[in-house]
Amino acid sequence: MRRATYAFAILTFVLGLAVLTAPAHANSRIKDITDVEGVRENQLVGYGLVVGLDGSGDSLRNAAFTRQSLSAMLERFDVNTRDATLNTRNTAAVIVTAHLPPFSTQGTRVDITVSAIGDASSLQGGTLIATPLIGADGQVYAVGQGQVAVGGFAAEGDGASITRGVPTAGRIANGALVEREIAYDIANRSAIRLALRNPDFTTARRTAEAINNYLGSDAARAADPATVVLTRPDYYEGDMVALLSEVELLRVEPDLPARVIIDEATGTIVMGENVRVSTVAIAQGNLTISVTESPVASQPAPFSEGGETVVLPRTNVSVEEDMTQLGLLDEGVSLSDLVDGLNALGVSPRDMIAILQAIAASGALQAEIEVL
Known part of the structure; x- marks a missing residue:
């Protein structure tokens, strides 16, 4: 009994060691690397009024569109103000935007964003009046209304003012009600x-092969680096929705080209795992020139006649150069070796950007550089 238990423990340890030492692959689900044709959001936009502001709205003298919109709204309630002089800052004209999720049905609520377009200083405490939201085809798909939630604030006095965030823009959670559906019958499609979100020949081929191996037929094919066409097999009993629910869980190892992303504004560098460098020697040094002005006042001799005080310029120039030895990067080094080699030079991220661009100019960097 003890021998069986001991043998079982050894077997468990060996299996665990094998799992730990097995190579790890960055397999991703198909649903995480692809988008289904027709399943997408739609942008909605509308023009409306926010009322109830505490004197932080548009000036009706400067914002003619706000005055006209306010008069038109009051006329809908049988209030005639065309010949009257309106003088209020409790109203602001706004642009309302929203994203209509795919397959949204009537009665579904979505979030909306409200942004001032006049000279209003804040939308805090305001309420959006019912605003139709239209799509690119000019049809009304939702109606937005509700109290605006503003993340920023603004306050001012006679001698000072303070502003945090953007008080002229806010959101209304579940502020729009869907009135029209976008018909798309995906279930009955053949x-x-x-x-693919990142087009690539290899990834498209692997995606099609994973689907075909799962279904046991040539139901999928890579049409181009960005598209995989999936045809529902004749023997499949379910509809297209059922087929997609099974296929999207399959795992594929994406393949990406060697690329280096550089953001010079922030000094950010992102390198892919396939980046390689040919044999190259690197030397990086900083040259610092300091110029200091120390003017000196020259006084005339005591009791001298016609003497003047003169300011004489005095300049001190110093030059300091860091002594840096050449660093050698061997051919075909991996990403980790490349990072270690650049870090060994003791350079800053911005200097590293210049080094990578110089390596690419010499032809030793086997990757594409993209500068944001």
Whole structure:
């Protein structure tokens, strides 16, 4: 009994060691690297009024569109103000935007964003009046209304003012009610297109192979680096929704080209795992020149006649140069070796950007550099 228990413990340890030492692959689900054709959001936009502001709205003298919109709104309630002089800062004209999720049904609520377009200083405490939200085709798909939640604030006095965030923009959670649905019958389709978020020939081929191996037929094919066409097999009993729910859980190892992303504004560098460097020697040094002005006042001799005080310029120039030895990067080094080699030079991220660009100019960097 003890021997069996001891053998079982050894077997468990060996299996665990094998799992730990096995190579790890960055396999991703198909649903995480592709988008289904037709399943997307739609942008909505509208023009409305925010009322109830505490004197922080538009000036009706400067914002003619706010005055006209306010008069038109009051006329809908049988209030005639065309010949009257309106003088209020409790109203602001705004642009309302929203994203209509796919397959949204009537009665579904979505979030909306409200942004001032006049000279209003803050939308805090305001309420958006019912605003139709239209799509690119000019049709009304939702109606927005509710109290605006503003993250920023503004306060001012006679001699000072303070502003935090953006008080002229806010959000209304679940502030729009969907009135019109966008019809898209995906269940009865016989074929669908999967769009890769990062187009690549190898990734498209692997995606099609994973689907075909799972279904046991040639139901998927890579049409181009960005598209995989999926056809529902004749023997499949479910509809396209059921097929997609099974296929999107399959795992594929994406393949990406060697690329270096550089953001010079922030000094950020992002390198892919496939970045390689040919044999190259690097030397990086800083040259600092300091110029200091120390003017000296020259006084005339005591009791001298016609003497003047003269300011004489005096300049001190010093030059300091860091002594840096050449660093050698071997051919075909991996990403970790490349990072270690650059860090060994003791350079800052901004200097590293210049080094990478110089390596690419010499032809030793086997990757594409993209500067944001």
